[in-house]
Every structure is written in structure tokens, then in C-alpha cells.
Amino acid sequence: MTRVPPSKPIRLALLALPAVLAAAACGGGGSQAAKPAKTIIQNKGSDTMVNVAQVWAEEYRKAAPDVEVEVSGGGSGVGIAALIKGAVDVANASRDLKPSEAEQAEKNTGKKPVGFNVGYDALAVYVHKDNPLSEITLEQLTDLYAEGGKTTRWSELGVKIPGVSDDTIVRVSRQSSSGTYEFFREHALGNRDFRMGSRDLNGSKEVVELVGSTPTAIGYSGMGYATAAVKMLGVTSQPGSPAVAPTIAAVHDKTYPLARSLHLYTLGEPQGAVKQYIDWILSDAGQKVVEDSGYVPVPPDQRAKP
Amino acid sequence: MSPENAPDPAPFARPQRPRWAVVGERAIEALIRLCGVSAILFVAAIFFFVLREAAPVLVRDEFSLGQFLFSTEWYPTSANNVRYGTLALTVGTLSVTALAMALAVPFGLGAAIYLSEFCAPRVRETLKVVIELLSAIPSVVWGFVGLTVMSKLIVTLTGAPVGVNILNGGIILALMSVPVIVSIGEDALKAVPDSYREAGLALGATRWQLVYRVLVPAARNGLLAAVLLGVGRAVGETMAVLMATGHAVHIPAGILDSVRTLTANIAAELGEAPAGSDHYRVLFLTGALLFLITFAVNFTADFVVRGIRRK
Numbered sequence: 126m127t128r129v130p131p132s133k134p135i136r137l138a139l140l141a142l143p144a145v146l147a148a149a150a151c152g153g154g155g156s157q158a159a160k161p162a163k164t165i166i167q168n169k170g171s172d173t174m175v176n177v178a179q180v181w182a183e184e185y186r187k188a189a190p191d192v193e194v195e196v197s198g199g200g201s202g203v204g205i206a207a208l209i210k211g212a213v214d215v216a217n218a219s220r221d222l223k224p225s226e227a228e229q230a231e232k233n234t235g236k237k238p239v240g241f242n243v244g245y246d247a248l249a250v251y252v253h254k255d256n257p258l259s260e261i262t263l264e265q266l267t268d269l270y271a272e273g274g275k276t277t278r279w280s281e282l283g284v285k286i287p288g289v290s291d292d293t294i295v296r297v298s299r300q301s302s303s304g305t306y307e308f309f310r311e312h313a314l315g316n317r318d319f320r321m322g323s324r325d326l327n328g329s330k331e332v333v334e335l336v337g338s339t340p341t342a343i344g345y346s347g348m349g350y351a352t353a354a355v356k357m358l359g360v361t362s363q364p365g366s367p368a369v370a371p372t373i374a375a376v377h378d379k380t381y382p383l384a385r386s387l388h389l390y391t392l393g394e395p396q397g398a399v400k401q402y403i404d405w406i407l408s409d410a411g412q413k414v415v416e417d418s419g420y421v422p423v424p425p426d427q428r429a430k431p
Numbered sequence: 432m433s434p435e436n437a438p439d440p441a442p443f444a445r446p447q448r449p450r451w452a453v454v455g456e457r458a459i460e461a462l463i464r465l466c467g468v469s470a471i472l473f474v475a476a477i478f479f480f481v482l483r484e485a486a487p488v489l490v491r492d493e494f495s496l497g498q499f500l501f502s503t504e505w506y507p508t509s510a511n512n513v514r515y516g517t518l519a520l521t522v523g524t525l526s527v528t529a530l531a532m533a534l535a536v537p538f539g540l541g542a543a544i545y546l547s548e549f550c551a552p553r554v555r556e557t558l559k560v561v562i563e564l565l566s567a568i569p570s571v572v573w574g575f576v577g578l579t580v581m582s583k584l585i586v587t588l589t590g591a592p593v594g595v596n597i598l599n600g601g602i603i604l605a606l607m608s609v610p611v612i613v614s615i616g617e618d619a620l621k622a623v624p625d626s627y628r629e630a631g632l633a634l635g636a637t638r639w640q641l642v643y644r645v646l647v648p649a650a651r652n653g654l655l656a657a658v659l660l661g662v663g664r665a666v667g668e669t670m671a672v673l674m675a676t677g678h679a680v681h682i683p684a685g686i687l688d689s690v691r692t693l694t695a696n697i698a699a700e701l702g703e704a705p706a707g708s709d710h711y712r713v714l715f716l717t718g719a720l721l722f723l724i725t726f727a728v729n730f731t732a733d734f735v736v737r738g739i740r741r742k
Contacts, residue, residue, distance in 0.1 A: 295592050300678075301508040302703030316510045321503065321519065322681035324593065324689055327699070341592050 164398045166194045170204020170217030173246055173304035174387055177418040178217055181406055184414055188405060192398050208390055209233055214399050216390045219246060219304070236393035243406050245421040247348040247384035248309055249357040249371040251333055253340045258284045260359035260368035263313055263382060269343065270296060270309075271317040279341065289340050297332050297344030298323035305329060309345050312383055329419060345383075348376070349419035376421045387420065481718045488712035499716065505680045507700065507710045515713045517720065519680045523690035524724070526683055527672060528665045530601030531608060535665075536658055538605070539612025543657070546613065547620035548642055559614070566610030570670040577603040577675030591687035595677035598686045603675050604668055608661035615660060619653020620646055652736055659732050666725055669694040693721050 168178060175198035182194035204216035209230045222238055230238045250266065252258055256279075265282060268274040276282065279292040286292055298319060299306040310316060326332050332346040337354030348371050351357055359368030362382040375381035395403055405411050412422035488494050494515065498504075502516025542562075546555050581602060582594025589598070623646050631641040647654065677689025678699070691699075697714050704711040 290590070291592065293592065300699055300703075301506075302700060307508075307510075310510065318506050318509045318512065321505070322679050324595075325678045325680070325691070325699075327678075335593070338586075339592055 162191075164192045166192060166215060166399055166402055167213040168194050168196045168215045168217065169199060169207050169213045171201040171219040171304070171387070172198045173201075173219045173308070174217040177244070177387075177415060177420060180414045180418060181411060184410065185402060185405055188410070189398075189401065192402065194402065205390065208238065208392060211392065214391065215395075215403070218388045218390060219308075219385055221386075221388070222390060230392065234392050238390045238392055239394055241389045241391075241403055241407065242386050242423060242427070243389050243403075244387045244412070244415040244423060245376045245384050246308065246387055247371055247376045247381060247421050248305065248312075248345050249348045249351065250360060250383070251336045251344045251346060251351070251355045251357060253286075253336060253342060254354055254356050255288070255340055256284065256286055256356060258282065258358060259356075260361060262361040262364060262368075264364065266313045266360075267315065267317065269294065270298070270319055270323070271314045272320045273317070274320055286340050292341060295339050295342040296320075296323040297335050297339075297342050298325050299329075299332065299345075300325045300327055305346065308385070309383070312385070313345070347419035348421060349416065373421055377424050384421070387415075478719070478722060481715055481722065485712050485715035485719055488709050488716065491709065494709065494713070499713070500720075503680075503682055505696075507704070507713065513709070515709075517693065517696075517717055519682055520691055520693045520696050520717070521720070521724075522682050523676070523680075524666060524692040524694070524721075526597050526686075526690060527600040527604060527676060527692055528662060530597055530686060531604035531665045532658070532662060534601060534605035535608045535612060535661055539609045539657070539661065540616055540654060542609070542613045543616030543620060543654075544642055544647075547617045548638065548646065559617075562610050562613050565606070566614070568607075570607065570668060571674075573603050573607055574671040574674030577671060581675065585687075589687060593677055593689060595675055596687050596689045597676065597683055600672045600676035600690075600692075601686070603671050604665045607668060607671065608664045611664055612657045612661040615657035616650075616654050619650040619657060622653060623649045655732055655736055659729060662728055663725055666721070666728070667694060669698050673698055693717055693724075697721075 168182070170178075175196065178194075178196045182196050185192065185194060201216075201218040201220050204213065205218055205222065205226055207213040208216035209226065211234045222240060227238050230236070250261055258279075261282075265276065269276045277294060279286055279294055284292075299309075306319075310319065324335065326335060329346045329350050332344040333350045333352055333355055336342040336344040337352055348357070357371050359370040360382055361368040369375050369381045371381055371383070376384045389403060389406070391399060391403070394400075407423070407428050409428060412428060415422045489496070493513070498514065498516050500521075501518055502514065503519040503522075504514040504516040505519060506512065506514045546558060550558065577599050578595065581599050585591055585594040585596070585599055591598075627645050627649055628641060631645045636644065672692050673695035676692060676695065678691050678695065679689035680691050680696075681688075683690050697717055701711070701714050704714060
């Protein structure tokens with residue numbers, strides 16, 4: 126009995142196989158050796174901050190190619206919970222850490238959480254540029270936007286909009302999954318629900334665009350989105366007190382009511398790559414990202430000097 | 432094939448078809464049957480999976496089916512009082528669809544009758560190509576047209592405060608369903624045998640009498656199918672209405688008011704609803720509701736057609 130030799134193409138393939146394997150092994154080994162070990166920073170938290178955090182991570186890759194920042198959202202609470210478990214290096218939070226959370230983190234990991242203020246989220250209330258209104262109270266906003274509110278016409282606010290016969294207020298809002306929506310609900314409406322019938326748009330920019338093209342509209346959006354077609358209203362939090370215009374200074378000294386700080390939290394004083402990353406975020410380059418994303422950067426005297 | 436073993440082939444035996452041809456034909460027949468049955472299978476499977484995602488919320492204490500169907504309060508992410516009422520969304524879908532059909536049906540059927548009965552052959556060929564081109568425009572492009580061109584036109588012409596509203600969505604949807612109605616309606620009219628036309632003309636009917644006394648009644652099933660496919664297109668359309676209707680959850684006061692439709696609501700919120708949450712399941716239930724609406728439309732139409740036939 127003779128063994129049937131493999132047919133010609135198969136034989137050729139068999140011959141070629143070791144060569145291919147060797148090449149693959151060399152290639153793999155070579156590229157691994159050439160790659161320096163990457164430091165990975167785990168970053169999780171606020172959905173409001175997830176976009177700006179992603180841009181930070183991308184921009185920082187240019188500044189420090191050997192550091193990779195892995196960003197994920199989920200909400201401030203999710204980020205802080207992960208920090209308490211020690212699962213992340215940096216937690217993003219658009220609210221202050223609660224004392225109970227700080228305690229828990231210290232009990233769990235033995236380290237005190239340290240916070241950094243890396244910017245501000247400030248919402249402006251926008252109206253069309255021809256609207257004579259220049260300021261609004263939180264009470265009026267609630268009556269306008271919240272469920273059970275009664276205001277439906279500009280005349281009820283004592284406003285006459287030039288060139289318009291039907292002065293029904295066009296309320297512009299955001300879709301319910303947006304962080305801006307929740308922030309406005311919490312800070313302007315005292316967590317009451319929105320009244321049905323507002324135009325719920327999909328982006329901060331769209332809100333300003335619609336308000337800019339509609340004389341009877343009112344809307345809220347990040348301060349950084351203002352255009353020439355709209356006007357930002359001053360906001361009064363207590364009846365009788367003067368209205369505060371949404372300026373960067375008013376955000377910094379916390380007199381503007383629709384603003385909040387954006388924080389990063391670490392366990393203990395940050396070390397090494399994490400410290401360099403946070404220093405970079407607080408530098409002019411990192412703060413430019415904050416500004417470009419529609420948020421308010423921290424004042425220059427609080428920034429890190431290179 | 433005969434079982435007996437003839438020593439020599441019979442000189443006048445019928446030529447046998449090769450075995451592979453017979454088997455191949457059987458196989459193709461089975462395949463075609465499978466294609467036919469699979470439609471039922473797919474519909475059932477889709478309905479099953481949609482309902483399976485939605486089902487757990489039906490037994491939750493916080494959820495009431497009455498509220499889901501008849502409340503206008505849609506607060507899926509409320510901080511203190513979550514409510515899932517889809518009446519405003521259903522009304523939104525129905526109002527936009529109704530307006531779209533009011534525009535598209537006369538227009539579409541008119542065009543179909545013109546193409547099939549009154550039009551010179553050369554013009555017809557050109558028109559058909561153009562109409563087919565119209566149906567090839569992606570819905571996101573229609574939505575963009577609604578958002579930019581149409582909304583400005585509506586604001587200028589009607590004085591509405593915002594240009595994205597029922598009128599805008601209705602016009603866009605009408606434009607999207609007209610090609611469907613025209614091409615299927617024309618096929619239905621063409622399928623009426625020429626003997627009907629000849630008989631009508633021989634009896635001294637004018638062309639118009641011929642159309643509305645003979646051809647339209649004879650082709651009514653096909654024409655109804657054309658209209659229904661148009662309705663289906665309008666009810667199920669998502670992207671264009673998401674962009675053109677203004678996205679406001681409430682019962683509209685007029686055709687210049689913004690609304691949100693069931694489909695647009697699912698598209699806008701499903702991506703953000705955590706998988707497995709009540710919000711997520713309610714959105715799937717909304718999908719099932721949409722399914723039932725189209726089913727009801729088709730079923731009623733079928734019923735109507737049978738009613739007409741019996742008379």
C-alpha cells in the first residue's frame with residue numbers, strides 16, 4: 126500500500142506554512158517590542174462632562190502620547206460610586222461630593238477624595254433679539270416651563286413683542302435624556318416636571334437657532350452658544366433682588382443662579398500620570414477645551430502654570 | 432420511470448427528463464413556498480420579540496395600561512412622578528398621517544389615472560422615471576428639506592411662529608407616499624382588461640365616464656392597496672417626521688402646531704434609555720402599539736374591500 130502524496134497545491138501550501146508563521150511571529154514580536162508600555166487612566170462619571178472629557182482625552186494624547194485616558198459616562202453618581210470602589214482613577218462630577226460619600230471612600234480605600242474645580246456649566250435663558258424683555262425671575266420661569274404653570278402669552282409678563290400678532294410663548298426645551306434638561310429642571314424649576322407642549326430639540330445649538338429665528342420663543346442652553354440673533358436674560362433668584370446677567374464673572378463668584386461647578390475627584394492627592402493629566406486640564410490648553418465645548422473655564426488665576 | 436428492466440430500449444419510449452431537472456424543480460418549488468410562508472414567520476417573530484422586550488413592564492404595579500393608552504402625560508425621566516402616557520404621541524402620528532393622506536391620495540390617484548389612461552406613451556415613460564426617482568430620495572433628505580426650505584416657507588406664508596409642525600410633516604410625508612401610490616395605482620389600472628375599455632367606449636361612454644364608472648371600480652382593490660401602502664409609509668416614517676414636526680408632546684390645536692409622533696419618540700429616546708429599564712420597555716410597548724395601528728388599518732381596509740365585493 127502506497128501513501129498518496131498530497132496534490133501539488135497542497136504541497137506548496139505546506140512548504141509555505143512555516144515561512145508564513147515565522148513572518149507572523151516576527152512581525153508580532155517586533156511591533157510589541159517597538160510599542161512603549163502605555164499608562165492608562167480610568168475616567169468615569171457625569172454625562173454633562175462626558176463630551177468635554179472625551180475631547181480632553183483626545184487632545185491630551187497629542188501632548189502625552191504614552192498616556193491613554195479611557196472615558197465613560199453614566200452620571201456623576203456612577204462615577205463617584207466607581208471612585209469609592211477604587212475602580213477608577215478620576216471621577217467626573219457635575220455636583221459636589223456628599224460628606225457621606227467622602228467618608229465611604231475613605232473607609233473603603235483609606236484615602237480621602239480630593240476635588241478639583243475644572244470649569245463651570247452655566248445655562249443662559251435665551252429670547253429673540255427683538256424681545257424687549259431683559260430679565261426674568263426663577264418664579265416666572267417656573268410658571269412658564271413647569272407643569273401646572275399658567276403663563277402662556279408674553280402679554281402676561283407685560284411684554285409686547287414688535288411685529289407679532291399672536292404672542293403665544295413658544296417654549297423651547299431639550300429632549301428628556303439631556304443633562305441640560307435635568308440641570309434646568311433641578312435649578313430653575315425646583316425639580317418640578319416640565320409642562321407638556323414644549324418643542325424638545327436635540328442639541329444646545331438647535332435651541333439657540335430656533336430661538337433666534339422665532340420672535341416669540343424662549344429657550345435655555347449653555348452660555349457658550351449665544352449668537353447675534355438671540356439675547357441672554359438676566360436671572361433673579363429671589364424676588365426683589367437685582368437680576369444677574371450670565372457673565373463669566375457672575376458664574377465665577379456664584380451670583381448667577383443657573384450655574385454649577387464641574388469637578389474631578391481623585392483618591393488622595395493625585396500622583397504621576399494622573400497629576401500631570403489634571404495639571405494639563407487646568408492649564409490654558411485644557412481650559413480652551415472647556416470653553417470650546419460651550420462651558421465656562423476657571424478664572425486665569427486659578428489655572429495651573431506650566 | 433418504469434421498474435421493469437427492458438433489455439433493449441423501447442423504440443418509442445417517451446424521452447425522460449434528466450433526474451437533476453426534476454429534483455431541481457422540486458427544490459425551487461420548496462424554496463418559493465418557504466419564501467411565501469416566511470413572511471408570516473417574520474411578522475410573527477418581530478411581534479413576538481417586540482412584545483417580549485415590553486412584557487415585563489405590563490405586570491409592574493407602577494404601570495397602568497389605561498394610562499399608557501389614554502393619558503397625554505409623557506414624563507419618562509421625571510424626578511418625582513414618572514408617567515408613561517402615549518395619547519399625545521398617538522394623536523401626533525394620526526394627525527400627521529391624516530394630513531399626509533388628505534394631500535397624497537387625490538394627488539397620487541389622479542396621477543395614476545392620468546399616467547394610465549390619458550397620457551401619451553412617451554410622456555408616460557419620462558414621468559414614470561421621474562416618479563421613481565422621487566421615491567428613491569432617502570427620508571433624511573426629505574427631513575432636511577422640511578427643516579430648512581419648507582419650514583421657512585411655512586413661516587412666511589402662514590405666519591406660524593415655528594415652521595416645523597403638522598403641516599410641514601404632512602407635506603413631506605405626502606411627497607414621500609405619492610410615488611408609492613402612483614406606481615402601484617397605475618399598475619392596478621393597467622391590469623384592468625382592455626375588453627372593459629373597449630366595451631365602455633362601444634357603449635358611448637366618454638373617457639371620463641369610462642374612468643370613474645368602469646376602470647376605478649374594476650381596479651378598486653389595487654387602488655386601495657396603493658393607498659394603504661402609502662398610509663403604511665406615512666405611519667412608519669421616522670426620520671423625516673422627527674426633523675419636520677417640531678417634537679412637542681401635546682394634543683395639537685391646529686395644523687400649525689408642533690407634535691411628536693410615536694416613531695419619532697422611539698427614535699429620539701431609545702438610544703438613551705438604559706436597556707431593561709421601564710422606560711426602555713415602554714418604548715418597545717410603543718412599538719407594539721404602532722404595529723397594532725398599522726394592523727388595524729390593514730384589517731379595516733381588507734374588511735371594506737370584502738364588503739364592496741359582496742354587493
